[in-house]
Amino acid sequence: MSEELLALTGLRKAYPGVVANDDVSLTIRKGEVHALLGENGAGKSTLVKMIYGLVKPDTGTMALDGAEYQPVDPRAARAAGIAMVFQHFSLFEALTVAENIALGMEEPPKPRVLSKQIKDVSETYGLPLNPDRTVGTLSAGERQRVEIIRCLLQNPRLLVMDEPTSVLTPQEVDILFKTLRTLSAEGTAILYISHKLEEIRSLCETATILRGGKVVETCDPREQSARALAEMMVGQTFASPKRSGRMAGEPALVVNQLNLRSTSPFGTTLTDVSLTVAKGEILGIGGVAGNGQDELLAALSGERLATPSAVTLAGMEIGALAPRERRAYGLCVGPEERLGHAAAPTLSLVENALLTADVREELSNRGFIDWKKVRGFAEKVIADFDVRTPSADVAAQALSGGNLQKFVMGREMMQRPTALIINQPTWGVDAAAAAAIRTKLMELADQGVAIIVISQDLDELFEIADRFAALNEGRLSDSRPMESLTMDEIGLMLGGVQGGADAA
Amino acid sequence: MIVLEKRPTPSKLWAYLTPIVAIIATMVAGGLMFAALGNDPFTALKYIFWDPLLGEFAFFYREQLLIKAGPLILIAIGLSLGFRAGIWNIGAEGQYIMGAIFGAAVALAFYPLEARWLIFPLMIIAGALGGFIWAMIPAILKTRFNTNEILVSLLLVYVAEQVLAMMAFGPLRNPDGQGFPGSRSLAQYSSSSNPELFAGTGIHYGVVAATIAVLIAAILLSRHRVGFDIKLMGVAPRAAAFSGVNPKKMVILCLGISGGLAGLAGVFEVSGPSGQLTESFNQGYGFTAIIVAFLGRLNPLGILGAGLLIGLTYIGGDAAQAGMGLPAAAIQAFQGMLLFFLLACDLLTQYRVRVKREVAV
Numbered sequence: 001m002s003e004e005l006l007a008l009t010g011l012r013k014a015y016p017g018v019v020a021n022d023d024v025s026l027t028i029r030k031g032e033v034h035a036l037l038g039e040n041g042a043g044k045s046t047l048v049k050m051i052y053g054l055v056k057p058d059t060g061t062m063a064l065d066g067a068e069y070q071p072v073d074p075r076a077a078r079a080a081g082i083a084m085v086f087q088h089f090s091l092f093e094a095l096t097v098a099e100n101i102a103l104g105m106e107e108p109p110k111p112r113v114l115s116k117q118i119k120d121v122s123e124t125y126g127l128p129l130n131p132d133r134t135v136g137t138l139s140a141g142e143r144q145r146v147e148i149i150r151c152l153l154q155n156p157r158l159l160v161m162d163e164p165t166s167v168l169t170p171q172e173v174d175i176l177f178k179t180l181r182t183l184s185a186e187g188t189a190i191l192y193i194s195h196k197l198e199e200i201r202s203l204c205e206t207a208t209i210l211r212g213g214k215v216v217e218t219c220d221p222r223e224q225s226a227r228a229l230a231e232m233m234v235g236q237t238f239a240s241p242k243r244s245g246r247m248a249g250e251p252a253l254v255v256n257q258l259n260l261r262s263t264s265p266f267g268t269t270l271t272d273v274s275l276t277v278a279k280g281e282i283l284g285i286g287g288v289a290g291n292g293q294d295e296l297l298a299a300l301s302g303e304r305l306a307t308p309s310a311v312t313l314a315g316m317e318i319g320a321l322a323p324r325e326r327r328a329y330g331l332c333v334g335p336e337e338r339l340g341h342a343a344a345p346t347l348s349l350v351e352n353a354l355l356t357a358d359v360r361e362e363l364s365n366r367g368f369i370d371w372k373k374v375r376g377f378a379e380k381v382i383a384d385f386d387v388r389t390p391s392a393d394v395a396a397q398a399l400s401g402g403n404l405q406k407f408v409m410g411r412e413m414m415q416r417p418t419a420l421i422i423n424q425p426t427w428g429v430d431a432a433a434a435a436a437i438r439t440k441l442m443e444l445a446d447q448g449v450a451i452i453v454i455s456q457d458l459d460e461l462f463e464i465a466d467r468f469a470a471l472n473e474g475r476l477s478d479s480r481p482m483e484s485l486t487m488d489e490i491g492l493m494l495g496g497v498q499g500g501a502d503a504a
Numbered sequence: 505m506i507v508l509e510k511r512p513t514p515s516k517l518w519a520y521l522t523p524i525v526a527i528i529a530t531m532v533a534g535g536l537m538f539a540a541l542g543n544d545p546f547t548a549l550k551y552i553f554w555d556p557l558l559g560e561f562a563f564f565y566r567e568q569l570l571i572k573a574g575p576l577i578l579i580a581i582g583l584s585l586g587f588r589a590g591i592w593n594i595g596a597e598g599q600y601i602m603g604a605i606f607g608a609a610v611a612l613a614f615y616p617l618e619a620r621w622l623i624f625p626l627m628i629i630a631g632a633l634g635g636f637i638w639a640m641i642p643a644i645l646k647t648r649f650n651t652n653e654i655l656v657s658l659l660l661v662y663v664a665e666q667v668l669a670m671m672a673f674g675p676l677r678n679p680d681g682q683g684f685p686g687s688r689s690l691a692q693y694s695s696s697s698n699p700e701l702f703a704g705t706g707i708h709y710g711v712v713a714a715t716i717a718v719l720i721a722a723i724l725l726s727r728h729r730v731g732f733d734i735k736l737m738g739v740a741p742r743a744a745a746f747s748g749v750n751p752k753k754m755v756i757l758c759l760g761i762s763g764g765l766a767g768l769a770g771v772f773e774v775s776g777p778s779g780q781l782t783e784s785f786n787q788g789y790g791f792t793a794i795i796v797a798f799l800g801r802l803n804p805l806g807i808l809g810a811g812l813l814i815g816l817t818y819i820g821g822d823a824a825q826a827g828m829g830l831p832a833a834a835i836q837a838f839q840g841m842l843l844f845f846l847l848a849c850d851l852l853t854q855y856r857v858r859v860k861r862e863v864a865v
Contacts, residue, residue, distance in 0.1 A: 303745050323748035335746060344740035354732065355747045367729040 284465025597790025603767025635767020
């Protein structure tokens with residue numbers, strides 16, 4: 001049980017201007033579930049890429065089963081028994097499960113044999129999956145199973161998983177954990193990357209914590225509190241934002257019987273969506289990715305038009321208005337996808353400020369743009385939201401994900417909205433910045449702004465939302481007070497069971 | 505092993521250098537082609553680039569330069585707006601022809617009334633309208649039925665050419681022309697002529713319109729929300745929709761502007777340099793303008809320079825045909841090379857070339 005499988009000694013990897021990993025050493029034993037913890041930019045990805053042969057270390061050595069291990073590419077890593085499930089899936093939606101798996105194999109067996117192997121593996125490890133289904137029809141959780149089974153077919157000795165639960169419902173997480181425990185009991189080691197502390201405490205035996213590219217701590221997470229782990233990650237003690245016991249005002253943003261057909265074959269159709277957000281209230285909308293979040297956001301932002309009465313803002317019917325007219329009434333929106341949706345990648349931050357702030361900040365006069373004023377607004381957002389950038393003239397794509405997220409959030413929040421809709425406000429943002437964004441959201445609510453936060457991070461919703469509703473296959477549940485809900489009830493709501501506890 | 509690496513930010517230096525490198529590469533490759541055809545490449549290049557500007561008969565060629573460049577620039581400015589937004593109007597030639605037909609038809613309807621103050625402005629409006637209407641066919645088909653505007657606008661060029669032949673041989677044929685195809689002379693009819701405004705310069709109303717178009721486009725793209733929306737839709741369509749740009753309106757707007765400007769170029773051409781509507785007055789300006797737009801980096805001032813350069817290859821090409829007996833197709837191939845090399849060099853603004861040692865696997 002305690003035999004060493006993979007030992008890393010003194011690994012260092014530097015990129016121009018930044019040392020991603022510095023003197024990193026860690027040991028993974030056979031059959032161990034080992035957590036790799038750290039904030040964004042702490043060096044987790046670089047470390048994993050070195051193990052998987054995508055990046056070569058500058059100095060330091062790796063040993064597998066005591067023998068020297070120097071993978072030149074992922075193929076060599078796989079041949080040595082190391083498999084990896086990435087956070088973002090690389091699957092073809094129009095192909096079946098079996099076809100997708102065959103594509104990733106060096107020498108795929110005959111289709112019928114492969115289908116049988118897939119079925120065997122999926123039954124052995126409790127991962128129900130039909131090899132003949134088209135991937136486009138699968139949920140995110142099922143797609144992840146495809147990736148996991150693809151790995152398991154290689155009989156790996158070490159399975160690396162990068163943020164595997166970010167797309168799963170609590171119930172799906174339970175299934176995944178059962179599988180991982182089975183694997184571990186059979187002697188397969190698992191390197192588990194996450195920043196969800198509770199998960200790590202329930203699953204992992206050892207945790208290595210990275211900060212600024214260095215190992216700061218190796219501990220048994222079961223013996224630590226989540227708070228202690230978080231403080232090791234961040235390197236400081238920090239206070240989580242506190243709710244100030246707001247009173248909700250009169251209804252501000254109302255969605256009434258919204259129906260919207262999907263425009264793409266793999267999109268989601270919205271059915272009878274109704275919701276009400278009062279002034280000064282935060283409504284949290286949870287749901288597994290791909291259950292209509294993007295579609296709901298598009299219907300609210302005006303990218304997709306509905307009937308006039310389907311969306312009302314302070315009594316005005318805005319359901320059929322274009323995005324700029326809705327902004328004029330005070331509706332501001334922050335989409336999930338930063339690059340390409342919320343911001344144009346190749347344009348500068350100044351130009352990206354104009355993208356949505358034109359109407360409310362009066363940055364143009366009869367169509368003629370006042371670039372000085374636009375620059376002023378962009379620089380104010382950069383200062384107030386602590387966006388780390390050399391200047392406002394840098395292209396949006398040159399910023400790190402977290403910094404661009406801060407810019408986009410700031411751009412919407414600083415337009416004095418009457419209603420604000422944000423999809424995934426802190427996705428990919430480090431813990432300190434995420435706390436700052438949440439605090440600002442709560443401040444806005446205190447000032448009487450009606451806010452909808454769509455998020456897959458349930459902990460986040462627990463922290464800031466007053467009420468909770470779940471999206472499932474394009475239908476929205478009734479909203480319920482956040483405090484009264486348990487994780488189990490939320491899980492059932494996410495799975496589409498109305499009334500939560502009653503049905504259970 | 506030679507590899508291409510994407511640059512983190514596009515190179516500013518190469519954005520300006522590529523047109524120059526492309527011109528030099530075209531001269532080299534074109535020279536080789538001329539040599540392969542049995543001509544002296546240096547004489548041919550001298551005919552094309554040197555003689556029209558500084559040679560013995562340059563006084564004859566110089567006014568030709570603006571006459572050729574004017575319509576090219578006017579059409580290319582319109583096309584560049586659409587190209588920036590990712591809307592590909594390849595059928596400017598057809599819109600240019602329809603503009604000429606509409607304008608000529610208005611003039612001929614009034615013949616021989618002497619009322620220049622009324623007829624000439626009406627012709628201009630009709631010309632712009634003709635190009636606009638022809639461009640609305642791909643625009644409406646795209647917004648309604650999601651057809652591909654590249655195919656529709658291109659194929660409509662061939663329809664327009666048939667309409668042109670029909671008009672030149674039929675309804676618009678000169679009744680006093682002893683059966684020759686082609687309309688009455690519009691240049692010699694005082695109400696419809698588009699004369700040279702300053703003797704020896706080649707400047708006519710079309711050149712004036714092209715200059716105004718360059719200025720308006722420059723201001724639109726740098727200072728106005730519509731220009732910003734056009735650029736935004738080209739670089740990030742989803743972000744544009746989020747910002748509130750209506751893609752369908754944008755298709756109508758961009759195709760409408762490019763069609764209207766092409767139509768204007770048509771009416772100025774048929775009433776000025778060409779002088780009458782004939783089956784073959786058009787000279788392919790609408791297609792060449794696509795090269796001009798890209799050679800000018802879709803930038804209004806760049807298009808101004810590119811229009812003059814391509815105009816030069818037209819005139820010089822004619823001179824080389826007359827003086828050396830180079831086939832017309834060789835000149836067209838030469839112009840095509842320019843676009844080809846430009847697009848090839850364009851890669852260098854986004855990517856850099858690196859030589860890597862082979863790594864043993």
